Amino acid sequence: xxxxxxxxxxxxxxVPADRKVRIMNVCGSHEHTIAFSGMRTxxxxxxxxxxxxxxxxxxxxxxxxxxxxxxSTRDDVILVTYGDMLRVPSKEGSIRSxxxxxxxxxxxxxxxxxxxxxxxxxxxxxxxxxxxxxAPTAAILETGVPDxxxxxxxxxxxxxxxxxxxxxxxxxxxxxxxxxxxxAIVGAxxxxxxxxxxxxxxxxxxxxxxxxxxxxxxILIQLKRGMASTGNVYAGVVRPExxxxxxxxxxxxxxxxDVNWRGIGHIPASGLELRDAHAMKDARxxxxxxxxxxxxxxxxxxxxIVLGKAYPSACGLFKKAxxxxxxxxxxxxxxxxxxxxxxxxxxx
Amino acid sequence: xxxxxxxxxxxINYPSGIAEAKxxxxxxxxxxxxxxxxxxxxxxIVHVGYAIEKVDRKLADEIWxxxxxxxxxxxxxxxxx
Numbered sequence: 182x183x184x185x186x187x188x189x190x191x192x193x194x195x196v197p198a199d200r201k202v203r204i205m206n207v208c209g210s211h212e213h214t215i216a217f218s219g220m221r222t223x224x225x226x227x228x229x230x231x232x233x234x235x236x237x238x239x240x241x242x243x244x245x246x247x248x249x250x251x252x253s254t255r256d257d258v259i260l261v262t263y264g265d266m267l268r269v270p271s272k273e274g275s276i277r278s279x280x281x282x283x284x285x286x287x288x289x290x291x292x293x294x295x296x297x298x299x300x301x302x303x304x305x306x307x308x309x310x311x312x313x314x315x316a317p318t319a320a321i322l323e324t325g326v327p328d329x330x331x332x333x334x335x336x337x338x339x340x341x342x343x344x345x346x347x348x349x350x351x352x353x354x355x356x357x358x359x360x361x362x363x364x365a366i367v368g369a370x371x372x373x374x375x376x377x378x379x380x381x382x383x384x385x386x387x388x389x390x391x392x393x394x395x396x397x398x399x400i401l402i403q404l405k406r407g408m409a410s411t412g413n414v415y416a417g418v419v420r421p422e423x424x425x426x427x428x429x430x431x432x433x434x435x436x437x438x439d440v441n442w443r444g445i446g447h448i449p450a451s452g453l454e455l456r457d458a459h460a461m462k463d464a465r466x467x468x469x470x471x472x473x474x475x476x477x478x479x480x481x482x483x484x485x486i487v488l489g490k491a492y493p494s495a496c497g498l499f500k501k502a503x504x505x506x507x508x509x510x511x512x513x514x515x516x517x518x519x520x521x522x523x524x525x526x527x528x529x
Numbered sequence: 530x531x532x533x534x535x536x537x538x539x540x541i542n543y544p545s546g547i548a549e550a551k552x553x554x555x556x557x558x559x560x561x562x563x564x565x566x567x568x569x570x571x572x573x574i575v576h577v578g579y580a581i582e583k584v585d586r587k588l589a590d591e592i593w594x595x596x597x598x599x600x601x602x603x604x605x606x607x608x609x610x
Contacts, residue, residue, distance in 0.1 A: 210532055214595065263577075288578025290558060313533070317579040320560045324544060362533045365574065365582040387588075389595050417588040418574060424581060427561040 188394045189223055195401035196225045203353055204400055205489050207343060208235040208360035209517020210388050216526035218390040231489040234342045237310040238265045238515035239487050242441040244473040245335045246271040249307045253280035261286045262307035265515045272476040289321045296330035305464045309335040312366040315453055316427040322434045333464040336453040339363045340371055345448055347379050352489050356400035357383040361415045368423025369413045376409035384412035385419050434459055444484020481510035486519050493520040500524060533574040535589035541569055548575060
């Protein structure tokens with residue numbers, strides 16, 4: 182506690198009196214710690230900690246969800262995906278409400294086991310997430326999967342979306358708290374682009390409140406000194422070069438693609454699709470899945486919230502029509518969605 | 530979904546292994562890490578069933594302190610659903 186108090190005192194002394202400082206976190210688990218610890222209420226008013234695109238479920242395109250629902254209604258298919266994805270709404274409903282043959286999994290290895298025990302079915306793994314979750318999907322392909330297992334890839338790249346945010350002058354980011362476990366894969370060096378090209382201090386942090394506050398402190402020190410570099414207060418897990426073996430395996434199976442982000446739009450080179458050499462595993466190609474135009478959920482600010490342009494409390498649906506039990510948008514569904522976290526934390 | 534859980538390796542049959550946390554054992558994938566860096570007794574961060582990085586015992590304990598709070602909240606949510 183004494184340490185926490187000391188860090189807070191240090192933070193207060195570093196925040197400039199004459200301007201706002203805006204630091205963005207890009208990880209749902211970071212936002213969870215920040216919201217539940219009540220950290221924002223202890224920080225100076227001129228220091229904003231903004232939740233950014235840290236929720237892969239929230240940015241998964243509606244088109245992929247509708248295709249997943251459609252696949253699950255086929256007699257010859259069993260669709261499998263992570264739990265949060267089952268409840269994400271689309272204009273066709275959610276997988277749970279409108280799907281037929283679907284299962285929740287907690288690991289890609291369960292998709293492999295299901296394919297082996299159901300040789301007469303086609304198992305489609307709706308695989309979503311940032312780099313941390315892409316790597317395990319690549320791992321099952323590396324080990325070898327049964328012929329009846331297919332991948333519907335909706336993987337997204339964290340550094341790319343962060344660069345989009347930096348270029349958006351409306352947001353005005355002074356510093357990034359980089360995600361701990363994405364960094365374990367991509368490496369702390371992956372964030373050098375922000376300090377070197379954009380002059381934005383970026384610090385990798387762990388998931389404890391103290392680690393996050395240390396990350397904030399390091400960013401503030403850099404800002405005060407007028408410098409920018411990549412810091413790492415989660416060095417017990419994150420190496421500068423990251424997990425080289427995991428990235429090599431990912432690279433064998435996935436290639437960078439231009440993709441849509443829900444509520445945000447089309448972003449070049451921001452997603453991962455299976456390489457052509459593995460087209461026989463690619464559910465989009467094997468089943469000829471169409472690209473479906475995204476609809477807008479009336480009143481939902483999820484896309485704006487993911488970009489850090491609005492807090493959940495700015496949405497007219499928040500805590501009213503939209504709650505974790507009656508989610509209108511994806512940000513209220515996922516445990517990593519800012520709206521879900523702010524709802525459960527009671528405040529931010 | 531990006532929650533990584535520290536677990537201790539109790540058996541290695543590369544590219545898989547058995548890891549334990551809080552008295553629960555499960556099979557995990559090890560192929561995202563080089564075989565030569567792994568040893569029984571090591572703590573690793575496990576994400577959706579795959580070890581993504583090694584971690585020392587002290588940090589593993591600290592991460593669990595935070596996770597315990599998250600798990601409690603998940604239980605509360607499940608019970609109220």
